[in-house]
Amino acid sequence: MGCGCSVSAAVEPVELAPTTGQFFQTFKLGRKLGEGAFGQVRLTTRINTGEMYAVKIMDVRRSGDDATMDVQILKEARTESQLLGQVSGHPHVVALYETYLETPGLFYMIMERCYGSLMDSLCDMPKLTETNLRRMFRQMLLGIGACHAAQIVHRDIKLDNFLYGGERCRTIKLSDFGLAVRLPRRGAVKGVSGTAPYMSPEMLGRKKYDTKTDVWSFASTAYVILYGDVPYSPAQPSAPAVKKAIVLAYPPPTWARNEKLAKRYSQPSEGAEHFCRFLLVRDPSLRPTVQQALNHGFLQDVGDEDISEADEDEAEESLIENPGEQIRTITNLFASKKKPRIISRGLDEVLARLEEAGPPLPHADLEGLGGGHVFTEEIPQLPQNFSDEEEAGGQSQRMTFATSMRRKLSTESRIVRHSNRRTNTHSGVTASQTTEAARQLQKALSALPDHLGDSERGINGTIA
Structure with missing residues (x-):
């Protein structure tokens, strides 16, 4: 199957009900x-299913407080969670x-478990x-195209x-x-963000830009893989120097492998x-879109086989052996030496203490807006429709309102039952508060739409 998949279809998000469970009530850290x-x-x-995920834990505490x-x-x-959602x-x-x-100011994002980056994969790949x-x-362009759509x-x-993720962890x-941003109605944003060798000329030139800046970054990535060097490579490699080279367009791309690689491998194919070259166009108005990149002849008649499982012709010449080693070496030369703006402050110790203490008890306000230990975020919006080719892949990620609400009530039910078995002095919850919590659970359950049936509401209206 070719790559005629469209990425320009509009995404219709579905607004899901908020959850009100606590992280350590539901998950165990690994x-x-x-x-x-x-x-x-x-x-x-x-905890209740044994399913494994990745969790991104962001420290949002104010420094020293x-x-x-x-x-x-x-x-x-x-913003990151909303855009990814x-x-x-x-x-x-x-x-x-x-x-x-x-509390004490940690933001948890529960995500699909993946198995290493594409860079790591190239490092382990004997030949490309x-x-x-x-x-x-x-596949990279399809992911970028989903964002642009x-x-x-x-x-x-x-x-x-x-x-690498997916059912067999090979997608x-x-x-x-x-660093992602949403395009405003006028269709352009400003600001310098990203990784130096892959930043576009318009971004570094302090001009407004749109989705075409991602196309430039992808083209720069492709150039690094093909030629073993960044497109604009200054004599003294550093992040500031490569930014200046991109802005000045000097020294220009050589479109040839560096001297070390040229001794061992032939040049990339004409295609x-x-x-x-088709993608690495300095003028964003002339630079192609992701969809146009997918329609390029070089990507036509490319099958949908997993990359690591594709049947390769043993006689096919390697573009490069141990490609990741070469690529990482060159990209590390341009890594920023600036210290990060946010420094983790004993995060391992904080997480260990929270996990050992167990989940605090809920206050009467089950929406988590009236104080107490936990303020649980709404689940980010998920898309309703992708193109037909992508429908099957996206279907498993969607949840109905009923399923989301049932999970919410089940989580709170466990917390309330737990509160009747022990006293938590940290949260200061009283017996009357847990009784009130149980009452609100029943009220929330009765609010579920009548058409859900017993399988969603539970037997006799009790929490399933």
């Missing part, structure tokens, strides 16, 4: 997968399931053939932000929406070079 300026990513297991939250950081965390039903975007905001490269490019600019397209999925 090992750490990564750490950065925002906080950390860890494995987590849903565990009692209050940093409004700006919290806004950024919520708009496209998380797409088969080439990491799925987001739930979000929680809890053009057949596999074309499949790789196609939802009027979202990702702003950090690079190999590290594509993960490329776009992740990390921490691969034409594809990269």
Whole structure:
């Protein structure tokens, strides 16, 4: 099957009911997968089903004050979850399931578990053939196209932000929406964000830009894979130097492999070079869209086989052996040396203390808006319709209102039952408050639409 899949269909989000459960009531933390300026990513297991997910834990505490939250950081965390939620039903975007905001100022994003980045995969790949490269490019573009169809600019397209996930963990999925923005009605945004070698000329030139900036970043990524160097490579590699080179368009791209690679491998094929030149256009008004990139001849007749399972012709020449090693070496030269704006402040210790203490008891206000230990976020909006080809992949991510509400009530029911078995001095919940919580649960249950039936409402109107 070819790559004629359209990515321009409008996304109709479905607004889901809010959850009111607490993170440690529902999940158990596992090992750490990564750490950065925002906080950390860890494995987590849903206690009642054993299902495994990844959780991104963002530290939104105000510096030096565990009692209050940093409004700006919290806004950024919520924006990231909302934008990811708009496209998380797409088969080439990491799925987001739930979000929680809890004291002492931690924001949890429950996401699909993935298995390593595309960069990691290239590091483990003994050789990269053009057949596999074309499949790789196609899946990357489909993920980017889902964002653009939802009027979202990702702003950090690079190999590290594509993960392997899906049913067999062999589907490329776009992740990390921490720098993403939604296009306004006028269709352009400003601001310099991303990773230096992949930033577009219009972004670095302090001009307004749109989704075409992501196309430039993808083209720069393709150039790095094909030629083993960044398109605009200054004599002294550094983040400031490469930004200046992109703005000045000097020194220009050589469209040839660096000296080290040229000794061992032939140049990329004419089709691969034409594809990269087609995308790496400095003028954004002349630069193609993602859909036009998918329609390019280089990506035509590319099958939908998983990249690691594709039947490759053993005689096919390698574009490069151990490709990840070469790519990581060059990209590390341009890594920013600036210290992160947000520093994790004993986050491991905080999480260990919270997990050991167990979930606090709920206050009477089950919507979590009237004070107490937990303020649980609304589940981000998920898309209702993608194109026909993507419908099957997105179907599993959608939840009906009834299913969401039933999960909400079941979670609160467990919390209330738990409160009758022990006293939690930290939350200061009284017996009358737990009684009131139970009463509100029954009230919420009775509010479910009549057409849901006993399977959703529970037997005799009690919590299932």
